[in-house]
Amino acid sequence: MKIHEICFSPTGGTKRVSSMLSRALTDETVEVDLTAREVDFGQVELSPEEVALIAVPSYSGRVPTVAAARLAAMHGNGARAVLLCVYGNRAYEDTLVELRDKASGAGFKVIAAVAAVAEHSIARQYAAGRPDAEDEAMLRSFAARIRRKIDDGGLDEPVIPGNRPYRKAAGAGIVPKATRACVKCGLCAAKCPVGAIDAKEPARVDKKRCISCMRCVAVCPHHARRVNRLLLALVGRMLKKACSQRKACELYL
Template sequence: MSKRLSLIYFSATGGTAKVTKGVAEGISDNYKEYDITSPINRKESITFDSNDLVIVGVPVYAGRVPKFLIDFFTKIKGNHTPAVFITVYGNRNYDDALIELKDTFESNGFIGISAGAFIAEHSNTTKVGTNRPDIEDLKTANKFGADIKNKLENLEDMSQLPKLIVKGNVPYKERISVPPIVPDTNDACTKCGICAKYCPMGAISINNFKDIDAAKCVRCCSCIKKCPVNAKSINHEVFNKITKGLIDNFSTIRNEPECF
């Protein structure tokens, strides 16, 4: 493929990264990665041109693209740059996240050529979307990438591409406001600092790992899933209720990836 392939992804607990790389590997094994999970990687602007192909992967938070990513995406500029949009959700629904991602990038100089909604284990619980993306999901991601490669190779000029249409509604669903909930830390904590090092919002104090800034925390559960001694957990009535609802309704069904 003659285009330079780049990946941009945010992945607090690893699911979005796996899917986005799975799609990329179907296109080429030569790609540049912009892992924007760490806050220090969301500072600089990034610019692309028509010789680039960009794959953008984001997790779905409350049926939308996380707000802090929408804010950062204003710094990513294309210039007739072909792009592939990927949303990864926790087996409930991706609602309006894919259309929001597409609209955001298309209004910033990118031309959407394909898009996909994939499934990963839910951040809140291992009981929903358990072990996803699995081998079948990654095969689908790879095949999706290979199809994109073929599509581009058989194309003489980008204007031949039909307009990309994805599932979702405009106006997008309202963002829900959640009370300021942060993870608790129990006495098992060994002060290893992994939680603070990998917190994508820089919300955990490096001087006191129990001190978590509720204004910054997005409840991505990175600290909970990465803690080697299970010292972190969220124990809040609202969070527990949401998680119970997810387990009751989405732990025994299997949603499949959708490609557009």
């Protein structure tokens, strides 16, 4: 069985979880990178016999706007879809139900959904090291159940938690800045999912475009981009109560 792994993962956490799940489902995958600005997602077209794994991070309990727009441009044509939302151990709130709506709107037939945890992309002390061995074992068990449903031809849609209307989308707010270590190599600008960074002057960032995904921080080979330390400490304190207790992966089938 071939799976189209459609993934939006600016810092790699969502991709790690997605890869664990896809590898447990099949040994044949076709990757579609939702962070790639140069891709014409309107050319992505599946058939009713195919299966997609659609993976996104939860940004303040919502699907990242750019990921939703790129998914909406695709043509699912009735292909079965397994949804995956990955969050930083706080909560995923309306992410899965919104992802279900976007996938269905693009023509996919949702048959399963998974919520899983990865290291928080901003306050990295939360869910550090996740997904870990315990997560992987749980994802493998989920994959076995999902695979049985696929092999049996099951098409019933699972009941997915969340609210409509969705919670109000949060503004970006946290914009990483270039430090003196920046050599203007341009990698951050090239890899930014929304083109918010000036390629010639990486210190210039379009704050209206920035989605606080932390891709620029993750990819910089010189560790020359960072979030203001005071702001980072404040975010850490705000999240402490909600993020300190370990959350488990969840399956909706």
